[in-house]
Amino acid sequence: MARLPGGLPVWRGRRLLGGPADAPPPPALPAVDANHHAALHAVVLDALKFADVAAPHSVHLGGAAAVRFDGGALVIGLPLAWGLSADQMRVLLTHELALPASRHPDLVRNLLDARRRAPASEKAAIRHARLLAATEPLLAEAEQVRDAAAITAAGGGLSAVEDAARALLKAAAIAAAFSAFAASPLASGTMSAFSTGSLPTTGAIRAEDLHAGWRLRLSRWGAPSADLDRGDLAARHPGLAEELRAAADGPLVTLDPDAAHVDELDVPALRSLAAQVLPASDEPWVRLADLPVESYLPDVERRARQYVEAVNEVLGRAPDGRDELAGTLLRRPVDVERARHGLPPAEAEAEAPPPWMGAALLAVVVEYALLRKGWRREHPLLPRRLLSPDSASVLDLNELVRSDPGALRTHLG
Numbered sequence: 366m367a368r369l370p371g372g373l374p375v376w377r378g379r380r381l382l383g384g385p386a387d388a389p390p391p392p393a394l395p396a397v398d399a400n401h402h403a404a405l406h407a408v409v410l411d412a413l414k415f416a417d418v419a420a421p422h423s424v425h426l427g428g429a430a431a432v433r434f435d436g437g438a439l440v441i442g443l444p445l446a447w448g449l450s451a452d453q454m455r456v457l458l459t460h461e462l463a464l465p466a467s468r469h470p471d472l473v474r475n476l477l478d479a480r481r482r483a484p485a486s487e488k489a490a491i492r493h494a495r496l497l498a499a500t501e502p503l504l505a506e507a508e509q510v511r512d513a514a515a516i517t518a519a520g521g522g523l524s525a526v527e528d529a530a531r532a533l534l535k536a537a538a539i540a541a542a543f544s545a546f547a548a549s550p551l552a553s554g555t556m557s558a559f560s561t562g563s564l565p566t567t568g569a570i571r572a573e574d575l576h577a578g579w580r581l582r583l584s585r586w587g588a589p590s591a592d593l594d595r596g597d598l599a600a601r602h603p604g605l606a607e608e609l610r611a612a613a614d615g616p617l618v619t620l621d622p623d624a625a626h627v628d629e630l631d632v633p634a635l636r637s638l639a640a641q642v643l644p645a646s647d648e649p650w651v652r653l654a655d656l657p658v659e660s661y662l663p664d665v666e667r668r669a670r671q672y673v674e675a676v677n678e679v680l681g682r683a684p685d686g687r688d689e690l691a692g693t694l695l696r697r698p699v700d701v702e703r704a705r706h707g708l709p710p711a712e713a714e715a716e717a718p719p720p721w722m723g724a725a726l727l728a729v730v731v732e733y734a735l736l737r738k739g740w741r742r743e744h745p746l747l748p749r750r751l752l753s754p755d756s757a758s759v760l761d762l763n764e765l766v767r768s769d770p771g772a773l774r775t776h777l778g
Contacts, residue, residue, distance in 0.1 A: 369473055370465035371502030378472050381496045382479060392435045394425040394641075395634045402426070404625040405441065408451050412458035415518040418470065426627070426634075428576070428641030430540040432461040434478045443576055443627065443638055448539040448583075450623035453532035456518045460533065463514035465506050476500050477507055505603075512604030530608030537598050538617035541591035546579055547642045549589065551653070551661055551745060573632060573650045575639040578746050580620065585747055588618035656745045662736055665748075669733035672726055675704040691727055691774035698723035724770035728762040731776045735760070738778065 367375040397406050409424055422437035430444035441458070449457060467473050480497060484490040515533065519525035572578065582588070599606035630638070636650055676693045677683050679700045684690040694701060699711050699718045732749045739754035749762035765772050 367468070369469060369476075369503055370467055370506045371500070371504075373476075373499060373503055375469055375472065377499065378469075378476055381492075381499055382472075382475055392425055392427075392438055392440065394427060394440065394637055395630060397424040397426060397441065402446075402625075402627050404451070405446055405454070405627060408454050408625050409439070409441075409458060412455050412462055412518065415455070415459040416462035416464075416514055418462050418464055426630075426638065428638035430536075430543040432457060432536075433481065434474065442540075442543075444539050444543045444579060445536055446627050447580060447620050447624055448618060449532065449535060450621045451625040452519070452528075452623070453535060453621070454625055456515050456529050456532040457536050459518035460511045460515040460529075463507075463511045465503075465510045473503065473507070476503060480504065508602060509604060512602050516604070526605065527608050530602075530605040530611075531613070533602060533605065534595075534598065534609055534613060535617045538591075538593050541593045542588040542618045543579060545589045545591040546582065547575065551656070551664070570648050571636075571639065571643055571646050571650050572653045573636045573639055574652045574654060575642060576630075576635060578653045581744060582746050583618070583620050585744075585750075588616070653745055658736060658741045661742065661745050661748075662733075665729065665733045665736060669730045671705050672701060672730055675701045678704040679710075687774065687777040690730070691777060694727040694730065695723035695770060695774075698726050701726060721766055721770070724766040724773060727770070727773045728766050731762055731773050734778050735776060 369375060369378055395401065397409065399406055406424065413420055421434070421439040424439045424441065425435075426446065427433070427440035427442045430442040430448075431440075432442065432445065433440050439458075439462075441454075445457065446454065464470050464473050464477075476496070477500070479493075480500060482493070484493040512529070515529040516525050519528040519532070595610055599609040602609060672694065673690065676690055679693060679697060680689075684693060699722070701723075703709065703711060728749050732751065735751055740751045740760070742748070743750045743752050743759060751760045751762065752758070753760070760776070762773065762776075
């Protein structure tokens with residue numbers, strides 16, 4: 366009886382996938398080839414050699430921070446293309462392309478890809494659970510082969526193990542951070558229930574510049590916080606487990622200066638990528654860069670009021686004025702944060718807070734005060750970098766946090 370790697374009979378693998386389907390059309394996503402994003406295409410060709418597999422039918426950019434197959438097409442997430450060096454991208458692609466030796470490579474790949482699909486119904490969930498259980502040995506063998514291929518693509522040797530692990534760790538961190546970014550209220554366009562002019566009053570909007578906003582966020586502000594389970598990641602990559610659990614040097618989610626060049630994308634391409642990530646909607650496309658103050662003011666107001674109420678709790682009364690409010694935030698930030706979370710004051714011998722902590726809290730209150738006076742953010746995704754009402758000047762509260770915290774109180778008004 367013919368069997369797949371891991372011992373699964375071929376006939377059962379085919380049955381788990383269901384009947385044969387017509388070849389799907391190429392996804393409506395930006396193509397990656399010798400004429401489009403040529404540097405990334407060259408990395409794909411290198412990875413195919415290390416993985417020793419047949420080339421996919423086509424290669425495309427995708428909206429999510431993932432590498433996946435869509436029918437016979439390879440889809441590479443744009444956030445990964447920006448966040449990994451060309452060498453790290455080669456390692457990641459080699460890992461995802463490599464397969465254990467088999468006379469039925471298409472069946473093996475289709476079964477592995479089917480494991481990642483989310484079932485669309487309760488009946489489909491039952492079939493999917495059977496598929497997951499039956500293909501667990503196949504996945505285990507495939508991961509061993511893929512980890513080894515990734516190490517080879519990283520150059521072989523002991524240092525290559527660390528390099529391969531770093532590439533997979535960065536890819537996982539980028540995926541977690543980008544998912545958090547795209548799901549956040551401002552990035553995904555989930556608006557509060559009040560009028561915002563031409564924007565819908567409730568529900569989701571479609572932001573065509575979602576990925577441009579992500580790139581801006583990384584270049585000017587940094588990645589949003591996101592949970593990354595290294596233990597789970599290590600369990601899925603046994604050949605790299607020790608290195609994946611080790612502490613990482615430097616930030617994982619950045620715009621890598623050594624990334625393979627990606628050509629500029631036009632509006633239709635950006636929309637096709639954003640549509641893969643954002644909730645389905647019939648609303649018209651808008652730009653994050655054009656969102657009004659009302660799109661971020663509620664969140665700023667909520668946080669500012671929390672800090673003011675926490676100051677009241679710390680003092681046991683309302684502050685006498687803006688100077689006492691600012692002074693309490695600057696001098697007693699730990700007590701303010703503890704009060705905000707409903708905790709008692711810190712012990713007297715507690716470790717001193719970092720010098721910027723109080724200024725960071727005060728900057729939130731100052732931003733709210735200035736937004737109420739007609740100021741607005743230079744870009745909705747850049748907190749506390751504000752344009753004056755006449756757009757003639759820029760005030761960077763973040764810079765004041767670093768260089769002159771005392772100057773923040775002059776802007777409370």
